[in-house]
Amino acid sequence: MSTPKHARYESRGPVPHDVIHPVQFELADPAEGECRVVVLAAPVNPSDVLTLTGEYGQLPPLPAVGGNEGVGRVEQIQGQAHGLAEGDIVLLPVGCGSWSTHLNLPTKALVKLPHDVDPVQLSMLTVNPPTAALMLSDIVDLQPGDWVVQNAANSAVGGYLLQLARKRGINVLNVVRRSSAVEAVRQAGGEHVLVDADDLPKRVRDLVGDVPVRLAVDCVGGVHTEHLARCLVPGGTVVNYGAMSGDRCMISPRYLVFNDIHLRGFWLAQWFRQASPERRQALFAELAGLVADGTLHARIQASYGIEHVRDAIQAAASGARDGKIVIEPNGPSRAAI
Structure with missing residues (x-):
């Protein structure tokens, strides 16, 4: 396994890419009821940029790891599997700090996704x-x-x-x-x-x-x-x-x-807090199907590895874009598609 790294920030400020940087961390074994997930892709949303500047409506306590959504591959399961298996592609829970090479997450919070769909497109499903x-x-x-x-x-x-x-x-x-x-x-x-x-x-x-x-x-x-x-x-x-x-x-x-x-x-x-679990599940099932069949597709401006997270944030904060900025913590960078 490669050295675990995540994009961490200890403060907030007006220049978002100045406050965040890649940091090595020690990855513990998954606890009972957790999965170890290899993060495949995680987008940079406007809300992520506003979180770094301190202007978003909901801010996590500091220090924090960036990224609110993404998709990963299950590497290890500890305890009850909740229908998952090693190698499954899963949707990460909202607010998990997805700009990371690896995460230990509650197994029951993960949503299984199709294997034969571009993980970059799936990574943008949540927001x-x-x-x-x-x-x-x-x-x-x-x-x-x-x-x-x-x-x-x-x-x-x-x-x-x-x-x-x-x-x-x-x-x-x-x-x-x-x-x-x-x-x-x-x-x-x-x-x-x-x-x-x-x-x-x-x-x-x-x-x-x-x-x-x-x-x-x-x-x-x-x-x-x-x-x-x-x-x-x-x-x-x-x-x-x-x-x-x-x-x-x-x-x-x-x-x-x-x-x-x-x-x-x-x-x-706010909608997440008010909607029933059944309605949330039905909405994500519908949208995942539309991503899988190609109905929903986002243009990608560029993707960045975790080492270049500051470049990714700077690109995402730019107003002159015609596509999404994505972080692929364990994968290669790509040009616009």
Whole structure:
């Protein structure tokens, strides 16, 4: 076995890649009821970057190991197997510190996954796909043929939302903040791609005419929230799940009051706390099947080994990306695919 290493941070600060570094650690034998897992892939999400800067809504005590989701291979089982066997591919539990070469984890917390699927694609199953799926299903009662407008359409959640909407027969107006991002969204299947600006509502109406748009999905905040709100029919809803601009959501009373626009937030961690185990299991089973059959797929900008975790964080924090940054603690780096 190679020397165990993980990405550790003892403090938080405004430059996220400055506070984290690879550290060797001593890997104990699994305790009763635990599995030793070799981590195959773990993505870097915006929430991970915000955790390092101290700006996320839920922060682990320090010192901590980075990474909230990922996928691994079972290497050793101690005690009851709970249906698992050595060599199985498993989904890691949320918040386990997945930027590590090896982990000892409770066996009953692991979810068995298909063997014949790219582990990098499976590693992103826990956060972005359910966020996209739930914003399409739990905010507004959407039917086939309805329209949704989303910004940050070139983000991972934006890509998953587009793919899920297509499967459900829902039309999507995709908004990006820079013209260089348009082509990537089109290649991902986005038929309608617009660059955000103050005249966005007019250009949306030029595309859809009088068809009502009742849901807007916002990951940017600032004035961009209002740009989306102005695209909606009276009584429509803007759901915000991020703040890529770094600014608070802004909507004038002209739209919030007189157009009866509803602004609400979505945080997956809150949904996890409230949803029943049966609903969580059903959602992950559905999404895992869609990843396995190729319906759900995220573009990968680049992957990094654990030794280059600081480069991975710096790349993930960059605004000029058209794909996901992934850490493969025990594997080779790859170019964008």
